[in-house]
Amino acid sequence: MEKVVFSQREAEVLRWLHEGKSSWEIGVILGISERTVKFHVANMCRRLNVCNRMHLVSKAMHMKILH
Template sequence: MRMELGRVAVTQREAEILFYVIQGKTNPEVGIMLGIAERRVKKHLENTFPKLGIENRHAAPSFVADFFRRLR
């Protein structure tokens, strides 16, 4: 399943991981919560960030906040 964030499609798993990242969770914490390996979390983020046009996890909260601001 794919989700649309603006004009960008991310997988359901990528969206789940992004949800935890913007809450400040680390890769190991996200992996434990989702029952996947830390390296899998890292790989999902490596795929997701370029799709969103951001460079790292620190830019993710601003991206999501801007996205929801534009929805109003």
């Protein structure tokens, strides 16, 4: 399994996804637009080869990217 490194912002978005926050809520918390949150989620999904947020969080935990 290849090592995947996320940017600091992607890691923040991933942490809030893990907490169950919506894209809108994450945007408010981080002071960015909902569209930007969705952009980061889509990039992370593409890099981990997953199709949705739940699978993203699950695979990130499995790969020990998210603790």
